[in-house]
Amino acid sequence: xxxxxxxxxxxxxHEQPQALVRTIEPRINPxxxxxxxxxxxxxxxxxxxxxxxxxxxxxxxYAGMAGxxxxxxxxxxxxxxxxxxxxxxxxxxxxxxxxxxxxxxxGETIDTLEALRLxxxxxxxxxxxxxxxGSSIARESDQVLYTHAGxxxxxxxxxxxxxxxxxxxxxxxxIGLVQGKMTKKEAQxxxxxxxxxxxxxxTVLSHEKRIQDxxxxxTNVPNAFYIGRGxxxxxxxxxxxxxxxxxxxxxxxxxxxxxxxxxxxxxxDGVPVIALATQHKVYSKVISNIRETKARGAYVILIxxxxxxxxxxxxxxxxxIPKVDDIFSVFESIVICQLIGYYTSVNKGINPDxxxxxAKSVTVE
Ligand code: F6R
Numbered sequence: 051x052x053x054x055x056x057x058x059x060x061x062x063x064h065e066q067p068q069a070l071v072r073t074i075e076p077r078i079n080p081x082x083x084x085x086x087x088x089x090x091x092x093x094x095x096x097x098x099x100x101x102x103x104x105x106x107x108x109x110x111x112y113a114g115m116a117g118x119x120x121x122x123x124x125x126x127x128x129x130x131x132x133x134x135x136x137x138x139x140x141x142x143x144x145x146x147x148x149x150x151x152x153x154x155x156x157g158e159t160i161d162t163l164e165a166l167r168l169x170x171x172x173x174x175x176x177x178x179x180x181x182x183x184g185s186s187i188a189r190e191s192d193q194v195l196y197t198h199a200g201x202x203x204x205x206x207x208x209x210x211x212x213x214x215x216x217x218x219x220x221x222x223x224x225i226g227l228v229q230g231k232m233t234k235k236e237a238q239x240x241x242x243x244x245x246x247x248x249x250x251x252x253t254v255l256s257h258e259k260r261i262q263d264x265x266x267x268x269t270n271v272p273n274a275f276y277i278g279r280g281x282x283x284x285x286x287x288x289x290x291x292x293x294x295x296x297x298x299x300x301x302x303x304x305x306x307x308x309x310x311x312x313x314x315x316x317x318x319d320g321v322p323v324i325a326l327a328t329q330h331k332v333y334s335k336v337i338s339n340i341r342e343t344k345a346r347g348a349y350v351i352l353i354x355x356x357x358x359x360x361x362x363x364x365x366x367x368x369x370x371i372p373k374v375d376d377i378f379s380v381f382e383s384i385v386i387c388q389l390i391g392y393y394t395s396v397n398k399g400i401n402p403d404x405x406x407x408x409a410k411s412v413t414v415e
Contacts, residue, residue: 051203059204059296059402063388064255066209067248070381072198073213074244077220082238084224091177091193096228099149099175102129105137105165106153107412109207110179110214112288114153117218119281120377124222124240125231134161135415138168149175151221155202155210156411157185166191179217181210195221204403205410206296208388211288212251215380219244243374247381250372254385257369261386264351264367265393271322274299275313276387277306277343278326279336285326285380289387296395296402306339319347324390327354328371328379340364351390353383 055061079085102121104114111133118129134152138161144150150169154162157180166187169176178191181199188194197213223240226232232240268274274293276286286303293301304313306325317323323343327336333354344350344363352365359368371382395402 057204057392057396057401057403059206059208059392062202062204062209063385063392065200066212066385067251067255069197069199069209069213070216070248070251072200073216074220074247076198078241078245082241083234084220084227084237084241086195086224089193089195091195093224093228095175095177095193096225098147099127099225099229100147101144102127102149102151103137103142103144103169104129104131104151104153105134105162105169106131107134107159107162109211109288109291110153110155110159110162112284112291113211113214113218114151115284115287116215116281116380117151117222119284120218121222121225123377125226125229127225127229127231132165134159134165138165142168142172144169144172146173147175148173149177151177151179152187152191153179153214154185154187155181155197155199155207155214157182157187158411158413159187160413160415163187163190177221179214181213203410205405205408206292206391206402208292211384212381216244216247243378247378250374250382251385254371254382258389261369261389262393265390265397267349268297268299268322268390268394269397271299271320273316274301274322274324275317275343275348276301276303276324276326277309277336277339278329279306279332280329281377281380282326282329282336282383285383285387286324288384289324289326289390292388292391293394295408296391296400296405297398298400298405299394306336309339309342314342314346317343317346317348321348322351323348324351324387325353325365326383327352328374328383329376331376337364353386355379
């Protein structure tokens, strides 16, 4: 069933445009407005929602981090993101007006399921973003948004991340409209941009060979850093997880502005730094952080909207993504990073579909 691909992971990376279409299109009506009627979620569910808590594990948690950054910036609603295995043993600071969004590809992750059960003692505004139909989390939550990504077989999650992130964007448009935090026109423009993402990912995938070539350099490195600010920092978290879980390289995501508070001491000759600089309002800040790492010998791979970088003091390799609003760059940046993870794993002779010590679904504590 790998359909000619050597691994499920690369097949699933390539399935992302279609998976996104399946998640997005049924939730946008002919007037280009968000529509969850087929999911059976009434608009009233989104009224009086004062705050949001996202609870998840691993990649689903990082999708929530991206969702938090976007929702807070677009709607101004407070969003917290909780690790399910922490949330379930702490005192939840939520009430009946809090929305709790549990996010899980499998719908069976035990910590996320237990966190949902706890949350339901406080609020009936629980919503599950789930891929697997009829799974425990889907059955037990008040509302479900299925991501329709199709089966994800590879242990390292790829398409599930993209569709989870897209689900947060659909929810943001709905909450924004219902609560009067977005005008109709704004919601339409927002969703029109979301609809462009599958096509933009296709373009990223057409540059796969260049990304593959660059990973030759990673085969023997023990450490790597992903840096960025704002949404880029959240993408960096998922990017670092992708590299470490399948290539066994220790990878850290760092908020670029935090480097000088400690981590920069780890930057030495040849240490790979993958720098994401897609956020316009902090672009110059990130570039100066990158220069600091370059000055200490880092091998810098820059992902940005610049058409070309001619100054060799900024980076060693540059990936350009087409211009897009700050909050939408996540969809393209993460695909570049998934490919970096995948090809690094393959170069090292590891089977990316079955990394050591990991299971696809974590149903035991
Ligand atoms: C990483 C990965 C895991 C899962 C995590 C949660 O690539 O796949 O971190 O994201 O175990 O799994 P679900 O989403 O099934 O709850």
